[in-house]
Each structure stands twice: as structure tokens, then as C-alpha cells.
Amino acid sequence: MAEQAEVxxxxxxxxxxxxxxxVALADGAGIESLSMRNLAQDLGxxxxxxxxxxxxxxxxxDGMIDVVVGEIAPPEPDTDWKPALRRRVxxxxxxxxxxxxAPLAIEARNMATVAVLAYLDSVxxxxxxxxxxxxxxxxxxxxMGSRVLGFxxxxxxxxxxxxxxxxxxxxxxxxxPPEAAARFPHLAAVAAAASHDDDSVVGSGCDDQFEFEFxxxxxxxxxxxxxxxxxxSHGHR
Amino acid sequence: MAEQAEVxxxxxxxxxxxxxxxVALADGAGIESLSMRNLAQDLGxxxxxxxxxxxxxxxxxDGMIDVVVGEIAPPEPDTDWKPALRRRVxxxxxxxxxxxxAPLAIEARNMATVAVLAYLDSVxxxxxxxxxxxxxxxxxxxxMGSRVLGFxxxxxxxxxxxxxxxxxxxxxxxxxPPEAAARFPHLAAVAAAASHDDDSVVGSGCDDQFEFEFxxxxxxxxxxxxxxxxxxSHGHR
DNA sequence: ACCTGAACACCGTTCAAGT
DNA sequence: ACCTGAACACCGTTCAAGT
Numbered sequence: 059m060a061e062q063a064e065v066x067x068x069x070x071x072x073x074x075x076x077x078x079x080x081v082a083l084a085d086g087a088g089i090e091s092l093s094m095r096n097l098a099q100d101l102g103x104x105x106x107x108x109x110x111x112x113x114x115x116x117x118x119x120d121g122m123i124d125v126v127v128g129e130i131a132p133p134e135p136d137t138d139w140k141p142a143l144r145r146r147v148x149x150x151x152x153x154x155x156x157x158x159x160a161p162l163a164i165e166a167r168n169m170a171t172v173a174v175l176a177y178l179d180s181v182x183x184x185x186x187x188x189x190x191x192x193x194x195x196x197x198x199x200x201x202m203g204s205r206v207l208g209f210x211x212x213x214x215x216x217x218x219x220x221x222x223x224x225x226x227x228x229x230x231x232x233x234x235p236p237e238a239a240a241r242f243p244h245l246a247a248v249a250a251a252a253s254h255d256d257d258s259v260v261g262s263g264c265d266d267q268f269e270f271e272f273x274x275x276x277x278x279x280x281x282x283x284x285x286x287x288x289x290x291s292h293g294h295r
Numbered sequence: 296m297a298e299q300a301e302v303x304x305x306x307x308x309x310x311x312x313x314x315x316x317x318v319a320l321a322d323g324a325g326i327e328s329l330s331m332r333n334l335a336q337d338l339g340x341x342x343x344x345x346x347x348x349x350x351x352x353x354x355x356x357d358g359m360i361d362v363v364v365g366e367i368a369p370p371e372p373d374t375d376w377k378p379a380l381r382r383r384v385x386x387x388x389x390x391x392x393x394x395x396x397a398p399l400a401i402e403a404r405n406m407a408t409v410a411v412l413a414y415l416d417s418v419x420x421x422x423x424x425x426x427x428x429x430x431x432x433x434x435x436x437x438x439m440g441s442r443v444l445g446f447x448x449x450x451x452x453x454x455x456x457x458x459x460x461x462x463x464x465x466x467x468x469x470x471x472p473p474e475a476a477a478r479f480p481h482l483a484a485v486a487a488a489a490s491h492d493d494d495s496v497v498g499s500g501c502d503d504q505f506e507f508e509f510x511x512x513x514x515x516x517x518x519x520x521x522x523x524x525x526x527x528s529h530g531h532r
Numbered sequence: 533a534c535c536t537g538a539a540c541a542c543c544g545t546t547c548a549a550g551t
Numbered sequence: 552a553c554c555t556g557a558a559c560a561c562c563g564t565t566c567a568a569g570t
Contacts, residue, residue, distance in 0.1 A: 093561085093562065093563080094562085094563060094564085095561085095562075095563085104535085104536060104537085105536095105563085105564090106535080106536060106537085106564085106565095107535085107536085109564080109565095110535095114563075114564075115563065115564095162399075162402060162403060165399060165402065166399060175471075175475060175478075175479050175482060176478075176479065178479075178482055179478075179479035179480070179481045179482040180481075182481035182482050182484075182485055183481040186481055186484075192484055192485055192488040193488060195485055196485045196488060196489050196501070197506060197509050199485065200501075200506035200509065200510060201506070201509055201510035201513050202510075203447070203510065210440070234412075238412060241412075241413075241416075242412050242413065242415075242416035243416070244416045244417075244419035244420040244423055245412060245415055245416040245419050247419075247423075247429055248419055248429055248432055248433045248436065251429040251430060251433060252433050264433070264437075268528075269434065269437035269438070272434050272437065272438055273437060273438035273439075273440065273514075276438050276513075276514060276517040276518070276521075277510075277513060277514070277517075279517060280513040280514075280516060280517050281513070284513075291505075330542085330543065330544080331543085331544060331545085332542085332543075332544085341554085341555060341556085342544085342545090342555095343545085343546095343554080343555060343556085344554080344555080346545080346546095347554095351544075351545075352544065352545095
């Protein structure tokens with residue numbers, strides 16, 4: 059009876075269930091709360107039990123990264139590489155916003171996981187199908203860097219902020235604190251302009267989405283121009 | 296006598312000495328070896344003694360970041376903003392190559408330290424002096440992102456690899472392992488092209504410096520074009 | 533054969549007891 | 552008044568002892 063309840067309570071505990079629980083824990087409580095012990099407790103299991111399904115914590119993180127990257131929507135068949143890539147990167151960005159811990163985790167793990175490779179392969183496929191040379195494609199992938207995965211990698215990224223839960227804890231300062239403003243006048247002027255720049259979003263600092271697309275389009279436009287000119291690296295170095 | 300030797304052995308232990316020792320430890324043994332306990336041992340001191348000079352480990356990391364960012368050479372007076380910024384970013388990159396742990400540490404700490412603010416302020420100053428509007432300058436800073444600090448943020452960054460000591464431990468694979476090559480044909484083709492692309496550096500994968508400058512110039516050229524056209528964000532959104 | 537409690541070797545940090 | 556050893560509350564992971 060008590061034994062039967064026990065059996066029911068603990069569902070088989072597959073690797074998949076562990077990974078989903080780990081992602082949920084990191085999403086909800088922050089990546090710094092993700093320990094083998096906490097995760098085991100969330101699953102109603104002794105910590106040691108996890109090691110039957112993941113070799114160690116690093117492999118757990120790799121698995122979590124695969125789960126997240128796997129959420130990025132597949133590319134829609136599109137004739138034009140530029141809007142296709144643009145859409146894909148913005149889709150990746152939406153996924154990363156749902157899992158604010160993911161960018162740093164991916165960078166820290168150096169992203170050699172299977173899901174990441176599959177994603178990158180598909181992006182390369184889009185560029186090649188669009189007529190870009192292998193050479194140019196290679197440089198473009200480097201130029202995009204982690205931006206291709208939707209990272210904003212901005213200087214003051216509130217989303218990435220050691221974030222407890224998904225909630226925005228405190229409004230970004232928008233303008234620098236007065237003490238800092240005096241020491242760094244140029245920075246203060248730019249920050250101040252940003253905060254009352256757009257009338258749409260009041261006092262929210264600045265429009266992250268706009269900034270992301272600004273940078274993305276700057277890169278994509280540059281690539282398109284090089285492509286139209288038949289750019290080759292051999293001619294340059 | 297023994298007491299006198301003791302006194303001589305342990306130099307006063309200032310905050311500055313702690314920070315320099317911490318940077319040296321991270322450079323030499325990798326950031327994962329940086330613990331309060333290891334650092335104290337390197338300084339011939341009990342761990343608790345460190346807390347007299349730094350409040351906690353996070354403040355220690357902030358101090359280390361300030362040391363590293365402080366190493367970036369000040370801007371040479373230059374009439375033209377574009378080559379000035381280009382040189383500065385490449386100088387920052389050299390510094391980051393000396394301290395491979397720094398980019399990830401800066402991203403993890405969200406870079407609100409004094410030295411980082413001072414650096415950014417100076418970069419903004421360069422752009423403003425070059426005639427860029429506050430508006431455009433703001434967007435440019437976002438578009439550059441952490442690249443302005445010399446981060447390569449590349450997809451497979453060997454330098455950032457959890458690096459034990461400064462030495463290159465194993466040559467990068469350049470081409471993907473055969474198993475992966477079969478699964479990810481597009482990626483494999485690009486990787487293969489990269490490895491025998493340049494004749495200068497044999498088998499070293501690809502030229503990181505070239506890729507960095509490629510991306511940097513793509514951004515700078517785009518910015519210059521916008522600036523010449525008198526670009527304003529109000530006209531676009 | 534399988535599972536797991538206790539243990540090991542670490543952390544960052546506190547605090548009261550020593551000088 | 553100052554310094555610091557022992558201790559606290561954690562880690563990831565091992566391993567032998569239990570079923």
C-alpha cells in the first residue's frame with residue numbers, strides 16, 4: 059500500500075525527465091540554484107540516482123543546452139536567404155529570452171553539443187542555398203558569432219542578470235546614477251538620450267528588440283553587399 | 296628571529312596585491328582554480344585574511360576585471376573616429392587574449408565595474424568627437440556589444456576553452472570528426488574549406504584574427520555608411 | 533545485481549574564541 | 552583591538568556496505 063504509493067510517486071526517472079526538470083529549475087530559480095542535489099530533490103529522488111542517466115554535471119548542462127536549442131523553430135522554406143536567416147535568428151532570440159541562463163551556459167560550455175551543431179548546419183545550409191560561396195559563408199558564420207543563436211550579448215543585459223525567476227525584479231536604471239554621470243559624461247549623455255528617445259515605451263531604458271535588429275540588419279546588409287560584389291577572401295589577404 | 300622572518304615573508308597584503316595575484320592565478324591555472332582558499336595559499340596567508348580587503352568573491356572578480364580592462368591602452372589622439380575605434384578594439388582584443396578567462400567573467404558579472412564604465416565612456420567620446428549623433432552612437436554601442444571590449448564571441452573559441460595555463464593544449468580539430476561530418480554536411484564543408492583556405496598557417500583551423508577583423512570591419516563600414524547618410528532612428532521606427 | 537547512505541574533498545563565509 | 556582556527560552550510564562525486 060505505502061509501497062504502491064511510492065512506486066506511483068516516482069515515475070521511472072528517464073534522462074529526458076531529468077533534463078526537462080533541470081531546465082524548469084534553471085528557468086524558475088536561476089542557474090545558480092541548479093545543483094545535482096536541488097535537482098534530485100525536485101524530482102523526489104536521491105542525488106546519486108541522477109548519475110545513472112547523466113555522467114556528471116557538465117553532461118547535464120550539455121543536455122539542457124540541447125533541450126533549449128531544440129526549441130528553436132525549424133526554418134520555413136524560403137527562397138531568399140536574407141529574410142530566412144533573419145527570421146531564424148529572431149526565433150532563436152525568442153527562445154533565449156525564455157531561458158535567460160542559456161546564453162552564458164552555452165558560451166561557458168563552448169557549444170559543441172549535437173543540437174547546436176544541427177542548428178548551425180541548418181543555418182549554413184540556408185546561406186549556401188542562397189548562393190553564398192563556402193568561403194563567404196564561413197566568414198559570415200564567424201561574423202555573426204553567437205548572435206546567430208539569438209544572443210544579444212549587449213553591454214548591460216538585464217535579461218541575463220543573475221535573474222531570480224522570470225520576473226523582472228527592478229526596472230533598469232536607464233540613466234546612470236548621478237555619481238557615475240559626473241564621472242562618465244559621454245556615457246551619461248548617451249544613456250539619457252536612450253531613455254527619452256522613444257515615446258512608445260515610457261522610461262523603460264531602451265528598446266532591446268530594436269537594438270538587436272539594428273545590429274542584425276547592419277551585419278546582414280553588409281553581407282548582402284559583399285555577396286552581390288562576389289567578395290572573396292583571397293582578394294583581401 | 297623566526298618571528299622576524301615571518302614578518303618579512305608576508306608583505307603587507309594590500310587589495311592591489313591580492314588582485315594582481317588573483318589575475319596571475321586565473322591566467323596561469325585557469326579561472327576554475329581561482330578559489331579564495333587557493334588564492335590565500337598563493338599569498339602565504341590564511342583565507343580569512345582576504346576578507347579584510349575584498350568583501351566577497353564577487354567583489355574580487357570585479358576587481359580583477361578592473362585590472363584587466365585597465366590594461367587596455369588609452370586612445371591615441373586621432374582625427375578620424377573609424378581607425379581610432381578600430382585600433383582601440385584591436386588593442387582590447389590583445390588584452391583579452393592575455394587573459395582568456397576575462398570575457399566570460401565580464402559577461403557573467405554584467406560588467407558594471409568602474410574601469411569598464413570608464414572604457415566605454417572613452418569609446419563613446421571617440422564616436423561623438425567623430426561627429427556621430429548621440430542617437431547613432433547609442434545604437435552603435437549596442438550593435439558592437441561586447442565586441443567593443445575585444446571579445447571574439449566566436450562559436451568555437453579555442454582561447455576561451457576552460458584553458459589550463461596559457462599553453463595551447465591540443466590543436467583545434469579544424470575539420471569536424473568524421474562521424475559529425477556525415478551528420479552535418481553543410482557545416483563540414485565550411486569547416487573543411489576553412490582549414491586549407493589559407494596557406495600561411497598550416498592546419499591551424501582558421502585565422503581568428505582575420506575573422507575578428509572581418510566582423511569588426513563589417514560593422515564599422517555599416518556604421519560609416521549610416522553616418523554619411525545622416526541616419527536617424529526616428530526615420531526608421 | 534542493484535540501489536543508496538555515508539563519506540571524501542572541496543567550496544564561500546561566519547563567528548567566537550584566542551592573543 | 553586584532554587575528555584566525557574551527558565550524559557551518561553548501562558543492563560534485565565516489566564507494567563500499569546494505570538489500
